[in-house]
Amino acid sequence: MDRQQMFQIVAGELSLKVSQVKTSVELMEEGNTIPFIARYRKERTGELDEEQLREIEERFQYLSQLNKRKEEIIRLIDDQGKLTDELKQKIDQSTRLQELEDLYLPYRPKRKTRASIAKEKGLEPLAKQLLRLTDEQEIEETASEYINEELGVETAEMALQGAMDILAEELSEDAEIRKWVREYTWKTGLLVSKAKDPEQRSVYEMYYDYSEPVHKMPSHRVLAVNRGEREEILKVKITVEEEPILRRLEKWFPSRPHTFLKQAAQDSYKRLIAPSIEREVHAAMTEQAEEQAIHIFAENLRHLLLQPPIPGKMVLGVDPAYRTGCKLAVVDDTGKLLHVDVIYPTPPQNKIGESKQKVLDLLAQYPIEIVAIGNGTASRETESFIAGVIKEANRPIHYVIVNEAGASVYSASKLAKEEFPDLDAARRSAVSIARRLQDPLAELVKIDPKSVGVGQYQHDVSQKKLSESLTNVVESAVNYVGVDVNTASPALLQYVSGVSASVAKNIVKRREDVGRFKSRDELKEVPRLGAKTYEQCIGFLRINEGGNPLDKTPIHPESYSVVKQLLTLLGMTADQIGTEECNQRLRQLNVEETAQKCNCGVPTLRDIIEALLRPGRDPREELPAPLLRSDVLKIEDLHVGMHLQGTVRNVVDFGAFVDIGLKNDGLVHISKMSEKFVKNPMDVVTVGDIVDVWVINVDVERERVGLSMLPVKQESLA
Template identity: 70%
Template structure:
């Protein structure tokens, strides 16, 4: 398949034009990043978004690998002298790697098998007679001619058995047969799990005697069963009704079935085909389950990263613990650490009075407005303590629980040590918790995305694919929001389109030399930030209060001349853009006509106008603000039918976990999310959403709360 054919295949597969695929692949091969192409090359791609561009990139790489494998397989079969025109045509026409491997299977070098031994014994002719002869008595007679005691064929039965082994292997290696059996097993098979010890207690008890159709099994159950199998608690297999399969296999023989062909079919399926296809089906189940789990983790991470920042607020961050005490950090509205320390309001010390005095002193000393409490060990006890302190405070305060996943990873990292060399890991963690509230994106990028904890079974999926997917999500989020080049950390800068970790360090070093950047153009002076890197990154880097007002917008410098033409065409000066009259003119602009007039693409002009109307706007502002609380909720306070408001903390295949202010998040099952059918919880909620819920059930022993988003559940 040549390059043009590959691109046409991808276009047909994704239902987009050949021109879009061709342009996208060309741009990628020219060294452009996906965020850059999606934002600044819309005219060439027909406004494809990042997800579509990444799919094109993935499919293109797959098809190239497929081509390489085809060439390799053709070469190997040709070297064996067995490449026919028909086989060449089948291999060249294959569109899946699996199909190529099926076609190559009969020619693949293998260890000695019963069939290969039989071939060495000269039983190929007898095998062909068995395959084409209708009368088994004739076979019995002719088999006598193949007796060779010196080669181990001492009887007619030995000869027939060897010939049957040859046919069983040929049947099992027939590409069309394998393809059909694989499809039939996927469509009609059931995954069955059993336990080795029915009396043993474990988290896998629901799978001790379990069966579910393969094609309907959701990813979270697949991964749960896989984990149970790895822990040697469950035995897993795929079962399928064999009658139709055996009937299909009998069609491989040109004659009506007789006792020998029936035995061959049974042996081929039971010994060779079934175990192999079962492994393939289980592998596909796992692959698709992992893909879904990675997708869920990625979507949740994106929503978490894009939580709106709580700007202009001084925050008190608390990292709760029992024995080592509750670490605190006061952070000003710019994220600067002002004071750190430790209090002991929880057991075993329970120095509550002393802790209260310490917090009240901090509140008097600093204009703290919000308390951010990490959701780890002793979180709810600390929450109760904070609620009591707030009642004694003269100032109105609010608190909220912050997901502290990965905070300990950050606090022990090299980056954290560089930021706060004089503090221990626990105090760094308290600072991180406070900053997560002020700007989740800027703080969370300092942590390995896999440690953020907003998925399911993330430790059971392919870690390489998970890491790559999550890195792409972080890059996408960072470039979507944009980065203030004068305040960004190296951790944040290295996720900007085109910028490596070494260039990010050089930007910070240059910033320290200059005091701050006055314009985007000054970034050209940064060592190793060449012309290509500048082109890819500069639109995502913002310079506020600089020499050029456009430098704080997502407008790329390559389009500054277009902005000048636009303003000139509608009679606006740069200072009039944000005036009511200027906004009115921009809102009334005929995009199509103006784009033709100034020689600009419509998508680019549309983005420019949007940026001029909202210069310096943070796209996260449109998302719901965090839910702040002023009093604590106890499990004992809950009654069935009670209405509450909560924050979505995690979305999984079977529902969503909601923080309603308790120690453990409540669960809204997918069936309780909407009156209509819900294909997946992500179609209804996202991480960070503020939702109204009603209490369905309260399990005080296990501290679990069942919730519903259906208003019909109210009292």
């Protein structure tokens, strides 16, 4: 298949125009990044978004690899002298790797099989005769002609068995048969799990005697069963009704099958086809489940990264602990570390009075407005302590429980050691907790995305695919928000479109050596930041206090001339950008007519107008701010029907975990999210959402709380 055919296939699969696919692939091959193409090449792609571009990239790469495999298979079969025009055409027309491998299966080199041994004994002609003969007595007489003790064929029965082995293997290697059985197993099969030891207690007890249709089984249950099997607690198999399959296999024979052919068909299915197809179907279930789990993780991560910052606030970060004490870090409104300390308000020390005085002294010394408390070990005891202390401060102070997942990973990292060489890991963790409240994106990019705690069965999926997906999400989020080049860390800068880790360090070094960047043009002086890198990254880098007001917008310098024309048409100057008069004139524009006058595309002009209306805007500001608290909640305080507000911490296949101020998050099951049927919890909530919930059950012993997003009066609380 040539490139044009590949473009057509991808376009058909993704419901796009062939020209969109072709242009997108060409732009990628020219070295353009996906964030850059999505933002600054809308006219050429027909305004495809990042998700569509990544789908094009992934599918085109798949087809390219498929093409290479086709060439290899054609060569291998041709080397055997068995390539026919019909087979070559089937190979050329394949669009799936599985379909291609099915076609190659009969020609694949094998270890010794029962069929190959039978062929060595000269029984292949008998196998062909079995397809032609119909009278069973005649078949047995014919088989006796193949008795050859020197070759190990001592009886007619042995000859017949060898011939049936040959037919069973040929039948099992028929591509159409395999495709039909695979599809039938997918549509009608059941995944069945049993306990290896029914008396053993484990987290997999619901799967000790369990079955569910293959094609309906949700990803979290597939991955749970897989883990149970891997830990040798469960035995798992896929069952299917065999009779329809055997009837379909018997149709493969050229005439009405006699007893021997029926036996060959049954042997072919049970010994060769069924085990192979079961593995393939189970693998397909796992792949689908992994894709869903990775998708959920990626969506959760994106929403976590895009949590609104709390700028302009001095924060006290608290990393709770028992024996080693709670580490404190005061950071100013720019994230600069001002003070570190440690207190011991929790067991076993219980130095409550001394700890209280230390915190009050800090609140008196610094204009702290918010306390950020990590949600790890001793979090709720620390929360109770802090809630009591801030009541004694003679000004309003709130606290927030911050998801500290990954903070310990960061604090022990090389990056953290470079940032704070004089601090131990625990104190670095307190700084990270404070900063991730001020600007979640800037802090979370320093942590391996797999460590941020918003996944589902993340250790049970392909780590390579997970890592690629999460890296794409971080890159997308960073470029969506934009980066202040004068404050960003190398960890943040390296996710900017086109910027490598070494270029990110060079940007920071140049900033430290020469001083703040005053214009985007100055970035051309950064070592190794060449013309192509500049083109890719510059629209995503902001200079908030430079000489050109356009440098703090997402408008690309290549469009500055368009802005100049636009302002001339409006009768405005660059200094008037952001004023009410300028905004009013921008809103009154006819975009289509103005695009023609400015000689630019409508999508680009639309983006320019949006940027000029709100220069320096942070898109995260439109999201709900974190939920601030001033008092503590205990599980004993809860009662069924109680109405609370909480923050969505994690979204999974079966619901959402909501932080309502307790040690453990409460669960809103998918069935309690809406009066309407909910197929996917992400259709209703996302990580970071502030939601109203009602308590529907409380298990004090296990510290579990069931929540509903439906008012309790609409619930059945039997």
